């Protein structure tokens with residue numbers, strides 16, 4: 001289980017998180033959505049214990065797999081070395097990773113679809129490739145909780161589809177609590193059970209199953225953009241619901 005209970009976070013005079021409560025049990029996936037600067041990353045950091053709470057409590061297991069937003073790195077580590085860092089919490093203060101830790105890291109790179117650049121230097125990888133390596137590091141922790149900050153942000157459409165397939169593969173055994181942030185409501189519809197909508201202008205957040213939270217009305221309030229629902233045929237004939245901003249229909253000048 002991972003989440004927050006009555007959490008308040010203030011930066012100076014600004015209250016970014018105001019009495020937020022939600023929890024994600026093992027077996028469920030939560031998508032967090034909200035406008036830029038609303039507090040999604042701050043919420044993840046609060047859950048991870050990287051951000052101090054003014055009041056309230058974090059709920060989290062001792063080890064959490066965390067995939068931060070991709071940053072740059074000038075450290076000359078290979079992808080496999082980054083993945084094996086996920087084992088750090090199991091090694092003790094001066095412990096060195098052994099062959100078992102490297103085997104776990106290698107298998108995590110395989111799961112994340114990043115094994116082909118296991119021996120490449122991290123700082124030479126593209127933003128999307130780095131994100132896959134950081135996902136492997138999170139998987140290598142073996143934690144029952146996985147927290148991903150905008151995992152699709154640097155990915156092209158093909159790799160977004162791969163990431164969503166991967167998130168669903170991680171979700172399928174129902175043995176992890178998974179939390180990810182996204183700016184695309186369709187990612188929530190595709191790969192999450194629940195959604196937390198961090199509404200603007202001091203409005204209370206909405207938390208619940210995606211079928212009840214990812215609706216045009218709520219999304220219009222969330223982003224201030226008119227939204228439409230479209231029904232799409234899936235590969236095996238089933239119907240999928242997708243949401244589109246109305247600007248997707250704007251005629252080009």
Ligand SMILES: Nc1ncnc2c1ncn2[C@@H]1O[C@H](COP(=O)(O)OP(=O)(O)OP(=O)(O)O)[C@@H](O)[C@H]1O
Pocket residue numbers: 011016034035036037038039040041042043
């Ligand atoms: N350590 C800090 N000190 C002061 N202000 C901060 C700090 N960290 C974040 N903020 C501010 O808190 C607000 C929320 O930031 P946060 O990164 O959580 O937003 P976000 O919803 O993840 O945004 P985005 O969608 O743009 O990534 C922003 O206005 C940010 O500038």
